[in-house]
Amino acid sequence: MKISQEIRNLIESGTPAHLVTLNRDGSPQLTLVWIGLDGDDIVAGHLPENRKVKNIRRDPRVAISLQANTKSAMGLTEYAVLYGEAQIEEGGAPELLQRLAEVYIGSGVKFPPMDNPPSGFITRIRVKRVEGVGPWTGRSV
Amino acid sequence: MKISQEIRNLIESGTPAHLVTLNRDGSPQLTLVWIGLDGDDIVAGHLPENRKVKNIRRDPRVAISLQANTKSAMGLTEYAVLYGEAQIEEGGAPELLQRLAEVYIGSGVKFPPMDNPPSGFITRIRVKRVEGVGPWTGRSV
Numbered sequence: 465m466k467i468s469q470e471i472r473n474l475i476e477s478g479t480p481a482h483l484v485t486l487n488r489d490g491s492p493q494l495t496l497v498w499i500g501l502d503g504d505d506i507v508a509g510h511l512p513e514n515r516k517v518k519n520i521r522r523d524p525r526v527a528i529s530l531q532a533n534t535k536s537a538m539g540l541t542e543y544a545v546l547y548g549e550a551q552i553e554e555g556g557a558p559e560l561l562q563r564l565a566e567v568y569i570g571s572g573v574k575f576p577p578m579d580n581p582p583s584g585f586i587t588r589i590r591v592k593r594v595e596g597v598g599p600w601t602g603r604s605v
Numbered sequence: 606m607k608i609s610q611e612i613r614n615l616i617e618s619g620t621p622a623h624l625v626t627l628n629r630d631g632s633p634q635l636t637l638v639w640i641g642l643d644g645d646d647i648v649a650g651h652l653p654e655n656r657k658v659k660n661i662r663r664d665p666r667v668a669i670s671l672q673a674n675t676k677s678a679m680g681l682t683e684y685a686v687l688y689g690e691a692q693i694e695e696g697g698a699p700e701l702l703q704r705l706a707e708v709y710i711g712s713g714v715k716f717p718p719m720d721n722p723p724s725g726f727i728t729r730i731r732v733k734r735v736e737g738v739g740p741w742t743g744r745s746v
Contacts, residue, residue, distance in 0.1 A: 480672065480684075482623045482670045482672075484633040484635055484668070486631065490627065490631050490666075491666045491668075491688075492625040492627065492633050492666065492667070492668040494625055494668040494669075494670050494686045495670075495736075496670065496672070496681075496737075496738070523631075525631075525632045525633065526633070527625070527632075527633040527634070529623045529637065531621065531623075531637070538718070539706075539714070540637075541637060543637045545636070547632075565680075568680075568681075568682075569680040577679070
């Protein structure tokens, strides 16, 4: 689906993404990751072939939550949840992480910090549904 | 398991909890909730019998992430993930929500805002494992 301007702004604000993948036994795995946009896809980079990469290869269903720094009229923290399907691409992680580090850490930072990092993996997520509390859903409490 | 003082401090800092439950088809459901401690259990309150209450009744496996307002040496946002098993208790939600509102909104607030709220449901989570990045795991990056 098309990513709205409100969600784009939230992603580009540098708030970290809480990413859920599914383990082999069906239990949830939850980690904080940096995300960015590539058109209407969400992308994240990983240097090692970590648990979330393996999980997504086996089951593409993921969820991401993003905590805004705004509150609803009732005083609740606003947030967005993006549900979608992910796929793993090989390579390209250092270049993506460098781009995201400028958002999440600050301009001019070198990331990954080491020379000659591995080419790693990219998670690409096609968003199917948006939930949460805030202007992106029209749900205000 | 016993909840460490570092995790207690993080929970009581009022950072909202990203709670994952599992839908009937095994896909993840993700929402922001208020949580508190009852001894070493994590507790959350719900006025309606919502999707997460129904999900936990069917499959008790949950995960919670909490975003800290601190950064690691490398500049990454620190966070904790609590994995555990949840159960639903009937009643007691308004009293718990009132206690949590004092942490998450501020002292003196009336919550739920309506008179005569329903007695609702409490989610009680026994924590089995702690992950993340920060002093609670000894993992620093």
